[in-house]
Amino acid sequence: MESRTKISLCVAGAIFCIGCAGAAVQIFKGSWRDEAPTTVAGPALWLQSPSYKLPASSSSEHYAYITGAVSRPGVYPISSDARVFQLVEAAGGFRFDADQSQVNLAAPVRDGAHVHVKAAALAPQPRAKSNSSQNRGRENETQYVYVNTATEEDLCALPGVGPSTARKIIEYRQTHGPFHSAEALLEVSGIGKGKLSHMQTLLRF
Incomplete structure (x- = not known):
């Protein structure tokens, strides 16, 4: 009689343990499915962002040479979109005998250009x-x-x-x-x- 009772208790204990283990597995699965996936914003996502802009490249300095009827002939640094009138101003302006009618003040000045201002022709x-x-x-x-x-x-x-x-x-x-x-x-x-x-x-x- 005692041996049967012990066997029954062992079987009941085993069934209880199996039930607890199954319940634990189900609880773990449910919590894993409900958890939202974690997304890492890597470098590729940052580069594709519409707000990202490449840094502006720095423009190299340009130079032009001016001679003739100006106050200070010489070589001067100019911007890439400089005009002749800006180069003349940098050289101190026209000399008193400059023939300004022969100078196109609105003409662009390229890097390495040589601008010569002629003196006005004297009365023959x-x-x-x-x-x-x-x-x-x-x-x-x-x-x-x-x-x-x-x-x-x-x-x-x-x-x-x-x-x-x-x-x-x-x-x-x-x-x-x-x-x-x-x-x-x-x-x-x-x-x-x-x-x-x-x-x-x-x-x-």
């Missing part, structure tokens, strides 16, 4: 009429050169003066100051009395 002076029958009735015009403000191009218009001599005149003028007479040009290397005699009547100071 008529020469005496030639006695030659071939040239009778024609007048020759003389254009004077103002040595202290002339550009290299202007100086090259003088007889016997090439680019090398013109540059020497400008360098001497910048170092020693303005010329006050034609004889002062004899101090410039490459100009002798013979060459000076050919150009002397065309010089103004």
Whole structure:
């Protein structure tokens, strides 16, 4: 009798344990299904965001060279959309003898450009009429050169003066100051009395 009772208790205990285990499994499954999945916003989602913008690339500095009838000829930094009038302003503006009618102030200035402002043409002076029958009735015009403000191009218009001599005149003028007479040009290397005699009547100071 006692042995049967023990067996019954063991069977009942086993059934109870199995029931508890099944209930625990069902509870665990339900909680796992109800839990919302976790989403990690990785780099790919951030790059695809419509609010993301690439940083603006920095533009490199541009330069332009201006010469001629401006206050301070030289090389100046400019923006990529610069215009001629901005380059002239950077060079201190036009010189008093600048021929502004020949300059397109609205033209764009590209990187590495060279802008040359010509000096205004001086009023021509008529020469005496030639006695030659071939040239009778024609007048020759003389254009004077103002040595202290002339550009290299202007100086090259003088007889016997090439680019090398013109540059020497400008360098001497910048170092020693303005010329006050034609004889002062004899101090410039490459100009002798013979060459000076050919150009002397065309010089103004």
